[in-house]
Amino acid sequence: MGKKYWLIKSEPDVFGFDDLENCENQTEHWDGIRNCQARNFMRDEMQQGDVAIFYHSNAGPEVGAVGLATVASEKAYPDPTQFDPKSNYHDAKSTKENPRWLMVDFKWAKAFKRLVTLKEMKGSPELTEMLVVQRGQRLSIQPVEKAHFKAVCKMGGLAVKDLKEFGI
DNA sequence: GCCAACGTTGGC
DNA sequence: GCCAACGTTGGC
Numbered sequence: 452m453g454k455k456y457w458l459i460k461s462e463p464d465v466f467g468f469d470d471l472e473n474c475e476n477q478t479e480h481w482d483g484i485r486n487c488q489a490r491n492f493m494r495d496e497m498q499q500g501d502v503a504i505f506y507h508s509n510a511g512p513e514v515g516a517v518g519l520a521t522v523a524s525e526k527a528y529p530d531p532t533q534f535d536p537k538s539n540y541h542d543a544k545s546t547k548e549n550p551r552w553l554m555v556d557f558k559w560a561k562a563f564k565r566l567v568t569l570k571e572m573k574g575s576p577e578l579t580e581m582l583v584v585q586r587g588q589r590l591s592i593q594p595v596e597k598a599h600f601k602a603v604c605k606m607g608g609l610a611v612k613d614l615k616e617f618g619i
Numbered sequence: 620g621c622c623a624a625c626g627t628t629g630g631c
Numbered sequence: 632g633c634c635a636a637c638g639t640t641g642g643c
Contacts, residue, residue, distance in 0.1 A: 462641090486626080509641055569642080587624040589640050 454618045455496060456600040457503035458583055458593045459520065459557065468505045468517045468562065477559035478523045482530045483540045484554060489592035493527040493555050496594070502617045503557065504595060504603055506583065515568035516603050519617065524556035560617070564608025577602045 459481070461467065471479055484490055501522040507513060529550035532540035545551040573584045581599040582588050595603075601619050 460641090488626095511643085514642070587641095589625060591640085 455498065455501045456595040456597055457492070457497070457501060457522075458506050458516070458595050459503045460506045460508045460591045462509045463507045463513070464509070467507060468520075468559070471505070471520060471557065472559045472562075474559070478556050480524070480530075480556050481554045482532045484530070484591060485540060485542070485552060486591060488590055490527075490551075490553055492592050492594065494553050497522050497527065497555055499523065499525050502560065502600070502619075504600065508591075512568075513566060515566050515570075515572070516563065516607060517566055518562040518607070519560040519604070520557040521560045521617075522555050523558035527553035527555050530554040561609065561613065563604070567603055567606045571606060572603065575602065575606070 463469075466479075471477060481493075484493065499522050503520050503522070504516045505518050505520050506516050529547070530540070530552040532538040533542040533545045533550060533552045534547060535541055536543075540552075542551055569584070572578050572581065578584055578599055581595065581603075582590065582593045583595075597619065601614065604614055604619065
């Protein structure tokens with residue numbers, strides 16, 4: 452089964468690309484996803500080794516794609532924050548027997564040479580169909596077509612040889 | 620800080 | 632199962 456390509460959003464003030472790089476093993480579990488569609492992507496479609504564009508949302512002029520991360524867990528597994536009453540992500544209706552919310556691990560992979568702003572993506576004729584540039588698109592985990600993925604990587608200054616290891 | 624777009628909740 | 636009200640996301 453081939454790799455799939457994704458875009459994951461995070462607010463840099465909360466957890467940015469640099470924060471992922473500074474994690475132990477440059478890996479962190481992607482907790483706090485509380486959207487069914489995003490959850491289903493993790494549960495049903497993500498596989499270890501899949502590649503994701505790391506996107507900074509809510510970042511003023513810095514809104515955009517900053518680099519790549521890979522799926523580092525074998526599959527999605529229960530997000531523990533849903534069981535923690537003190538967590539912002541607590542879900543009283545979820546049970547350990549039947550957890551509602553799942554997460555995967557992401558590993559920092561490669562930084563773009565330069566930020567690819569949302570504005571640039573919106574201005575790129577190649578990317579008019581990409582989900583992230585669509586008006587009102589709020590999904591925090593999005594599938595990305597390979598051609599779009601490649602185009603964004605190029606805009607980010609990655610060389611063709613840099614992309615080989617990600618199957619692009 | 621504003622507000623459009625969207626998802627979720629809950630009454631019926 | 633509909634849909635109004637509400638809360639959240641996220642660009643600007």
